Amino acid sequence: MTAMRLFQEKGYESTSVADILKAAGANSGSLYHFFHTKQDLLLEVLRRYRDGIAPMLLEPAWRGIADPIARVFALLARYREALVASECSYGCPIGNLALELHEPDPPVRQAIATNFDGWVDAIERCYIDASARLPATTDRRALAVFTLSIMEGGVMQARTQRRIEDFDRSVAMLRDFVALLERQAKEQRGTT
Amino acid sequence: MTAMRLFQEKGYESTSVADILKAAGANSGSLYHFFHTKQDLLLEVLRRYRDGIAPMLLEPAWRGIADPIARVFALLARYREALVASECSYGCPIGNLALELHEPDPPVRQAIATNFDGWVDAIERCYIDASARLPATTDRRALAVFTLSIMEGGVMQARTQRRIEDFDRSVAMLRDFVALLERQAKEQRGTT
């Protein structure tokens, strides 16, 4: 869908229906035949993002990578690549929408939340798969939510500073944290 | 300035000049006498936020708190309070602007970046003040950037999930990380 690309590039509010129609080479009537409102179109786009998390995001990022912790950082590396390739103007489309729409209609907010849930679920599974290497007391879900915070916050800073370093610094600290957790887990395993 | 409140509540694009005028009880001519464009008004708002970081944000958050690490979490607690008080609809106004404006004019981007810098500077100073308790190898600046990422990411998730837990989880993980760093620093001090 052309609308996906435009919402990503220019944001939802800044993309007019006319923009979408011109880019797609269609007329307004055709679009409104399938989507009753612009918001319906947005909901469809969000549905596609949700359905695309596994095949379009995780699968390419994790190809050839089996280690669950390495997978976490491989996913983060994808966002880094997108930032670098766009000279730090790329932004996570879901994160953009999350802050762009200040008081979104409930279905839209829910659709964005579902996208976040899908991302966090996938990362949580990584940490669960790596459970043996993490302290028993560490909440895997919290760690996954934390990881999403760092990704979104890192992208936000890199974008507004036009500087990849701020993303890298955030990820580097997460790496240090995970390394410390692994060390702690090893110690605890040794003493029981 | 009334515009500050409205930009915060509804976002920049969603706040029309007419909204501001009505809320302020003024006429368009008066506003445009002082600000040539709506964007000029935004720049003034961003200037006020920047000038307000110390007196309006840090000073109240840190009143009666001397410990530099405690100060970091006291500041994060302020954002938590704002979230709770607004039933998780509050958002950091700078973060909102950072993602709302997808291709902002250079002066606007710069003004947002300056606000981030001011925040990160303040937190970096905390970590520098706590230097004796942190490993020598840990980059204080990176830790401060990391902290901002977690705050912005945590606010973003709590807002879209309408759930304070996602903010709390992010902050809790940061707390664990800092505790591990302090423990690591203590060990290293002991072995040298």
Add this chain to the structure above:
DNA sequence: AGCTTAGTTGAACGATCAATCAAGTCAAGA
């Protein structure tokens, strides 16, 4: 009193917005 100037008023402008709709096309089924 007269002049200057900072600030105010509010109607108006053109642009752009999401959305509509009557009229048309076209392929499949009866």
Add this chain to the structure above:
DNA sequence: TCTTGACTTGATTGATCGTTCAACTAAGCT
């Protein structure tokens, strides 16, 4: 061949947007 219904066309609508401007007010200076 005729009918039906899915889909397309594109001009048009009314609302709203940021911005402008000529006219006006009021305070300060000479």
